[in-house]
Amino acid sequence: MRYLLGSVLSPRTFSRRERLRALSAVEFGDVRFFADEFRSSADVECLFFGNVDRGRAQEMADLVIGITLSFLEG
Secondary structure (H helix, E strand, O other): OOHHHHHHOOOOOOHHHHHHHHHHHHHHHHHHHHHHHHHOOOOOOOOOOOOOOHOOOOHHHHHHHHHHHHHOOO
16 A cells, blocks of 8 residues: 555655665665765754653753764764
8 A cells, every 4th residue: 555655646666676676786885875975964853842841852852962973973
């Protein structure tokens, strides 16, 4: 069902066979390059909604940012 919905909403979809064929051409260096590019352009935004006061929201945001930075530094 999800594939069908995606194929209706997207101008170009790829079958599972096409995706596997494309994946066979991907090398480790390609993945490494993508990861480095992703890390250099990533941004973090946090939105807290509901029963959270400003102090607790800041604590959680700091935690998310800290974890993200450690991931982005590799």
